[in-house]
Each structure stands twice: as structure tokens, then as C-alpha cells.
Amino acid sequence: MKSMTLASGGPRVATLQSIAEAAGVHRSTAARALDPAQAHRISPEVVEKVRTEALRQGYRRDAIAASLRTGxxxxxxxxxxxxxxxxxxxxxxxxxxxxxxxxxxxxxxxxxxxxxxxxxxxxxxxxxxxxxxxxxxxxxxxxxxxxxxxxxxxxxxxxxxxxxxxxxxxxxDDIGGMRLAVEHLVALGHRRIGHLAGSEALSTGVLRRRGFEAAMAAAGLDASAVSVAPAYSRPLGQAATAFLLDTWPGLTAVAASNDLLALGAYQELKQRGLSCPDDISVVGYNDMPLVDMVDPPLTTVRIAxxxxxxxxxxxxxxxxxxxxxxxxxxxxxxxxxxxxxxxxxx
CATH class of the missing domain: 3.40.50.2300 (Response regulator)
Incomplete structure (x- = not known):
């Protein structure tokens, strides 16, 4: 704890009691005012008064001591x-x-x-x-x-x-989110759509793939064009895209289960001299920061x-x-x- 210098003389350690006395409240009231979990139990005016006095005296709540008392x-x-x-x-x-x-x-x-x-x-x-x-x-x-x-x-x-x-x-809503992505592509006129799936060990990978397959089935389209990335990253997204394009030539769109995989798809398309979206449309998933700043800005599923x-x-x-x-x-x-x-x- 910090020390304070009073007008009466030498330095004295600021304590909960000294805060309470200066603020004109009981010690237990001062303790509640300085505890974020309990401050709502007393009036805002008292909380402000106690905290102002604590700041003036340089008081710091002893979290270790509080932990020992409360468990x-x-x-x-x-x-x-x-x-x-x-x-x-x-x-x-x-x-x-x-x-x-x-x-x-x-x-x-x-x-x-x-x-x-x-x-x-x-x-x-x-x-x-x-x-x-x-x-x-x-x-x-x-x-x-x-x-x-x-x-x-x-x-x-x-x-x-x-x-x-x-x-x-x-x-x-991973299934519903991927359904939105596929329905958007279908509404644009795409019929040969591939999916960049996440790891089957993760719920996001499995559920978004299920959403892709359900939406494709509802549109009467083949959902077999799937390439699984073992983790969510741009390099793995690029590798998964390469496999997807090599295995299912003629795709006009890709629905990725993650924005990083979608950015990996951008890299692979560029390496092959293909254009997004002129040759292949790409949809991501997450709407992570800055995907609106890439070229082209990424269509994606936004999560709150x-x-x-x-x-x-x-x-x-x-x-x-x-x-x-x-x-x-x-x-x-x-x-x-x-x-x-x-x-x-x-």
C-alpha cells in the first residue's frame, strides 16, 4: 500500500479505516464501495465519495487479503x-x-x-x-x-x-450461417460450389460442413466438392483450395468455413492467374477485422x-x-x- 502525508505530520499508511473516517461512513460501507462486486448495493453518491477519498489518500485495495477472507x-x-x-x-x-x-x-x-x-x-x-x-x-x-x-x-x-x-x-449458429452463404451463391446463379471445411475435430468444422451439405441438397446440387483444412490458417486454406480446384475442375464458387481459409483461397487463385470474383466467387465465415479491406472485400458470414x-x-x-x-x-x-x-x- 502507498503512504500518505497528513497535515498533522509524518507519513501514515492509508487504511480502509482511514478512508471510512474521512468519508464519514462505516468501515463496512467503505469496503463495499471499493469492491466492484458489491458497490451496487450502496448509493452512487457514497461510492463516489469513498473512491475519491481512497484516491486522495493513495489507498489500494489488497486483493490477496480479500481473497483470503472471501475464498x-x-x-x-x-x-x-x-x-x-x-x-x-x-x-x-x-x-x-x-x-x-x-x-x-x-x-x-x-x-x-x-x-x-x-x-x-x-x-x-x-x-x-x-x-x-x-x-x-x-x-x-x-x-x-x-x-x-x-x-x-x-x-x-x-x-x-x-x-x-x-x-x-x-x-x-454454424449450420444456419453456412446455409446463408450457400443460398447467396445459389441466388447469384452458381451451381458448381466447393467447400473449404475446417477440422473434423472441431464443432465449427463439422457443423459448418453440415450447413453446406444441407443447403446444397435443398438446392438440388452436388455437395461432394469438399476439401478439409486441418486448422484455420491462410497457408492451409491455400493448400485446401489447390486440392479443391485440382479435384473438382469447373467450380465457379467456394464457400469457406473461416475467413482465413477464404484468404488462403485468394492466394491460390492469384497464383493460378484466376480472378475473384470474375472466375471464382468466394465467401468466408466470421467477418474478422479487416476482411473488408482486402482486394476484393470479402463477402462473409458475420458473427456477433x-x-x-x-x-x-x-x-x-x-x-x-x-x-x-x-x-x-x-x-x-x-x-x-x-x-x-x-x-x-x-
Whole structure:
């Protein structure tokens, strides 16, 4: 804690009692005013008065001491698969905003794609006594979640889901989103449409492929032109596009299950001297930041990423207040954003 110098003389350590006395309130009232999770219980005027006095005296709330008293750290661990992936920035913003409103802070970690590393990271976060976890890394049957549940730590999944509902989950309508993409291409007149699918180990890869196949079947079209990328990245998207074009010549459009895969398709088309959209139209999925700035701007399926993050954090806060809240799957709405990467086929 910082020290303050009073008019009466030498330095004195600012304490909760000194804040309460200067603000003219009881010590317990001062404690609530300085606790983000409890400040709503007293009037805004009192909160402002106490916080102003705390700032004047240089007081800092002792989070460790508070944790020892309450048995809670007020920390939530958030594990992402790739911090460099622009998709996760707005999700993280949403999580952080909702947690802050609830009086919690985040510890953010990159889990990568390796299960062993993810387990180690989660175990480290649990050792640091996080009150809950938000996982954006899960596979359809995920050993990391098993560790979390075994440790009794409230956990919420975001953006990706397991096949079985073992924990509260917030995802986009992946099947419906891919259906929008295919219906857009069909409405433009495309009949030979390929799909760049994500990994079959991930719910996003499987469900978006199902959406593609269902929409193609509804239009009476062949859905066999599918190339699977083992992970979401531009290089793998380019490789998957090369296989797609080599195996099914004559395609006029590609529906990608991820914007990074779609950008990989751009690279492969350019390498082959083909034009998007003059030769092949491309639709992405996610509407990640800056895809409206590429050439051509990418038609894509938009997910409410920030709202997804907020909703996941709110579900976790519910479970931190009541451990008996039943797990539920919550779907976020999607919409098609039409830009210049799609047009009628020649």
C-alpha cells in the first residue's frame, strides 16, 4: 500500500479505516464501495465519495487479503487457441467487459492446438486459484474440459462446442450461417460450389460442413466438392483450395468455413492467374477485422463476436453465484455481409 502525508505530520499508511473516517461512513460501507462486486448495493453518491477519498489518500485495495477472507480470487482464466487470430480479439473484449462489470479480472493464456499444453495451462490457472474458466479451445470431445470439471472449477465454452453438453456453451449458429452463404451463391446463379471445411475435430468444422451439405441438397446440387483444412490458417486454406480446384475442375464458387481459409483461397487463385470474383466467387465465415479491406472485400458470414464473449462471461458469472445452474447451449445470431468477392458466374 502507498503512504500518505497528513497535515498533522509524518507519513501514515492509508487504511480502509482511514478512508471510512474521512468519508464519514462505516468501515463496512467503505469496503463495499471499493469492491466492484458489491458497490451496487450502496448509493452512487457514497461510492463516489469513498473512491475519491481512497484516491486522495493513495489507498489500494489488497486483493490477496480479500481473497483470503472471501475464498475467491476474483480472477477468471480465459484460454484461447491463438492470440494472433483476429477472430478472438472481439470475443476477448466482450468477456473482459462483462467480467469487469461483475468485479472480476481476466488471466488470458494461449493454448495453441496441443492438448498437453492446454491441460498444463489450465492446471496452472487452477493452481493460481482462478474462480472460473472460459475455454475457446475445445474439441468435440475435450480432455481439457474433463480436467476443469474434475477440479470443480465453473467453466464455460465459447465459439466452439463439445458433442455432449457437459458445460455451458455459447456459439454461433454454424449450420444456419453456412446455409446463408450457400443460398447467396445459389441466388447469384452458381451451381458448381466447393467447400473449404475446417477440422473434423472441431464443432465449427463439422457443423459448418453440415450447413453446406444441407443447403446444397435443398438446392438440388452436388455437395461432394469438399476439401478439409486441418486448422484455420491462410497457408492451409491455400493448400485446401489447390486440392479443391485440382479435384473438382469447373467450380465457379467456394464457400469457406473461416475467413482465413477464404484468404488462403485468394492466394491460390492469384497464383493460378484466376480472378475473384470474375472466375471464382468466394465467401468466408466470421467477418474478422479487416476482411473488408482486402482486394476484393470479402463477402462473409458475420458473427456477433463481442456479444458472444459477453454472453459467455455472463453465463460464467451466473455459475459463480449459483453452482447449481444447469448447463445450456446458447446460439448467437449470424448474418450474411455481401461485399465484392461474389457475383454472378460467367
Amino acid at each position: 475467491r480470487s476474483r480472477l477468471v482464466g480465459v484460454v484461447l487457441p491463438d492470440l494472433a487470430n483476429p477472430v478472438f480479439a472481439p470475443i476477448l473484449d466482450g468477456i473482459g467487459a462483462a467480467l469487469a462489470q461483475g468485479g472480476y479480472s481476466m488471466l488470458v493464456a494461449e493454448g495453441g492446438a496441443d492438448e498437453g499444453r492446454q491441460v498444463a495451462i489450465v492446471e496452472e490457472l487452477i493452481a493460481r486459484r482462478v474462480d472460473g474458466l472460459v475455454l475457446a479451445t475445445v474439441r468435440r470431445s475435450d480432455p481439457v474440459l474433463t480436467v476443469c470439471l474434475g477440479a470443480g472449477v465453473p467453466t464455460v465454452l465459447v465459439n466452439r462446442a463439445e458433442d455432449d453438453l457437459r458445460a455451458a456453451t455459447v456459439v454461433s 463476436h463481442a456479444e458472444m464473449g459477453r454472453t459467455a462471461a455472463q453465463q460464467l458469472l451466473e455459475r459463480l453465484s449459483d453452482a447449481d445452474v444447469a448447463a445450456r447451449m446458447q446460439f448467437m445470431p449470424v448474418e450474411l455481409v455481401v461485399r465484392a468477392s461474389t457475383q454472378e458466374p460467367k
